[in-house]
Amino acid sequence: MIVYHRDGGLTAADRAAIARDRASLNADPPPATAPIPPAIPSRDGRAALLIASIDTSDRVDEDLLIGATDELRDRVAEGVPAGLVVKVSGPAGFSTDAVKVFEQINGTLLLATASLVFVLLILIYRSPIFWAIPLVTVLFAEVLSRGIGYWLAKAGVTINGQTSGVLSVLVFGVGTDYALLLVARYREELRRHEDKHEAAAIALRRAGPAVFASGMTVIAALLCLSLAEVNGTAGLGPVGAFGVALAMLAMLTLLPALLAITGRRAFWPFVPHFGDAGTDETHGLWRRLGERIRPRPRRVWIGTTVALLVLCLGLTQMNSDLTSGNAFRGDVESVEGQELIAQSFPAGANAPTNVIVPPGGGGPAAGAARVAAVGRAAAGVDGVAAVLPVERDPDEGTLLHVTLEAEPYSERAFDVIEPLRGAVKAAGGDAVLVGGPTAEERDLRVSTARDNRLIVPIVLVVVFLILAAVLRALLLPLLLMATVILSYAAALGIGAFFFMEVFGFDGIDPALPLFAFIFLVALGVDYNIFLMARVREEAHAHGTRLGVVRGLAVTGAVITSAGIVLAGTFSTLAVLPLVVLTEIGFTIAIGVLLDTFVVRSILVPALALDVGDRVWWPSALAHRAARPDDEREEGPEPAAAETAGSGSGGAA
16 A cells, blocks of 8 residues: 655645656566556545555565565655655555564574673673583574474474564573573582582482473473464464473583583682582571571461562553554554555555455356445445455456455454454355455454463463472472462563553553463473472471471572573563564563562462471372471581582572
């Protein structure tokens, strides 16, 4: 849709320029562009439209679409009379602008994410050397995941720009998290074992199971997305799962090898020497936090729960008004053109709804009567501004363009589609089809709602079963799942408030709740696995109450570092000029920080302390007999520290 607009009304020179553009484009059309019919003037005399149809029916080719649209934009921009505004919009304009934005994702996002991880690793390890080891490992996994993604696309998996962006962030975030946990354990073992190879082997043996369990939890949750009806969502499932699997395998193979090669020297200047004592079990910030929670755990978990429920009130700001028409941050030509069209034409003129009346029996007269009946039925639907016959084909039927009164990517327009379908099918039979950008966007929202209802409960069941297997309990996984869901709702509430009241977005993407749920539940459970796996080991030696305090003390620093890294990597999605990616990155970053600093550090320990040994029901640990040294700290015990996924706080 090429729109020409002048606030004071089109002049004779403007009309001559429009006619000249049409003649030039028809004489030498851009690739796959059909002849352009005469200009359509607006009733107010301020605007006119040229409709250029780009035929991609034989092949869906982004280069063809972009090439034709860009050539149209370049040629109509030549020789424009002063004061006349010319914009190219319509479905092809929106698609071209979206493709161009996504083409910038890989380089921009990779640079932003890698730079952030580099800075955070420098701050965490305080070493000018060591940062290179985990960063090289995660870069290896990221590049390999792109190669796997290429073959998945060749095999028929739908991969779009959004999936590509999320994959980079996911591999960097998860991979760096696993590296932090393994390195923390390795650093701890270097203080206990003189041989660096022995330290690396023990660290892998003790931290590896928790990393593996964590990775499998995320992989299982992502694979549930494969059940989605929306192809883009379904494609994220296997692509993301392969990315996490490669990150996990790289941290369990390449990283330990690099650690064994470099040894202690890589930690310079803070080198862990053999015989150095670790004091996190008995001293430190996280030990003090555990000791403050231990005397009154019920008061703590009730107060924390109430605070999170207050944050959930932001869910009242939720709406799903984000559409293709307002999905860009900043100015793009297709959106500017849509706004100009809406000033002088029915807003739906920018992207007409298509009604296809297939050929039927009874001869040409009967076919024409059926088309006329369908046209009258469509024109009688509330919200329809005009109906025009565009094209007739003896094999395919007749195409009608239905112009809606509302902006074509708005909720008002979506509400017209179902009545329109009912009316035209009643007039012309069930074979009559209603398509076009508005109908596609409306159907996408219906499918997204169906995916939310199907996938969310499946993910909950899958994650619960994995937790029950890892922790060998039933009550504890239920408590952990409840805390993660509460954290997810609070993060979504905070996000909704900021999107509507602070950032001024027009709405929230319909897919955001599902994506946020998948990542926050799976990644939130990760940190609970790391914490509670350590607590379980400590509980065998010291009882559950003291085990919780010790487990929090030795995992607090490294899990907090991991949470900051993961939140930081997802926040890099905000550098891209797309509202949906900004919303995904912001919500997940907030959710991870909530889970790291509130849920895992305060709520989960308080619940475990309040429930006591019963939290391990029905395992034997729930019936463990009290020992004389329970609840009494006698200093750090190396044997008790040999657990999955733990580490001294030296990494932070």
